[in-house]
Amino acid sequence: MPIIVRLDLMLAKRKVRSRELAAHVGITEQNLSLLKGGKVRGIRFATLALICEFLECQPGDLLEYLPGDEQEVDDAL
Template sequence: MPIVVQLDVMMARRKVRSRDLAEHVGITEANMSLLKQGKVKGVRFETLEKICEYLQCQPGDLLAHVPEKLPDSTPDQSPAAP
C-alpha cells in the first residue's frame, strides 16, 4: 500500500505509550494497535486531530506516501525479424 502509517515512530520519539494516547483520543487500545500497524482502511479527521494534538505533530509526520514499484517496462530485446 502506498500510504504508510508512521504513528509508532512518532510515539517512540515522544515516549508516549499506546494506552495513554488511546485514552486521550477516545479509542480502544486494540484500535490504536491496528492504526499503528497500518491495518485500517481509513481514519477520521477528528481522530487524526486528537493524535496530532497529543503528540504535538502534523498529519504529515504520521503518514508517508511510498510509491509502489512499477514493473520493469524495458522493451523486448529480441532480434528483429528479417
Template structure:
C-alpha cells in the first residue's frame, strides 16, 4: 500500500511503549498493532486526532504517501472496509 504508517518513529522519539500509547489513545493494543504495522485499511479521524494529541505531533508525522502500484490497492470510492475504531466493538 502506498500509505506508510510511521507510528514506530514517533514512539521512539517519545520513548513510549505501544501499550502505553494504546491506553492513552483509548484503543486496544491489537488495533494499534494493526495500524502500526500497515495492515489497517482505514483509520477514523478521531483516532488519528487522539494519536496526534498523545504523541504531540501532526498527522503528517504519522502518515506518508509513497508511490507504488500493488495488486491489493483499491481505487477511491470504497472497498467496504470498516474504519479502525477507537475502543471496543461497541465504539
C-alpha cells in the first residue's frame, strides 16, 4: 500500500505511550497497534483528529504517501 503510517515515530518524538494515546482516543491498544503497523484499511477523521490533538501534530506528520504498487490501490476501489 502506498500510504505509510508514521504513528510510531510521532509517539517516540512526543515520548508518549501507546496506552495513553489509546485511552485518549477511545480505542483499544490492539486497534492502535494495528493502525501503527499499517494493517488497517481506513481511519475515521474523528479518530485522526483526536490523535492529532493529543500528539499536537498534523495528519501529514502521521501519514506519508509513497508511490508504489498502484495495482493494490486499484483493487481496493
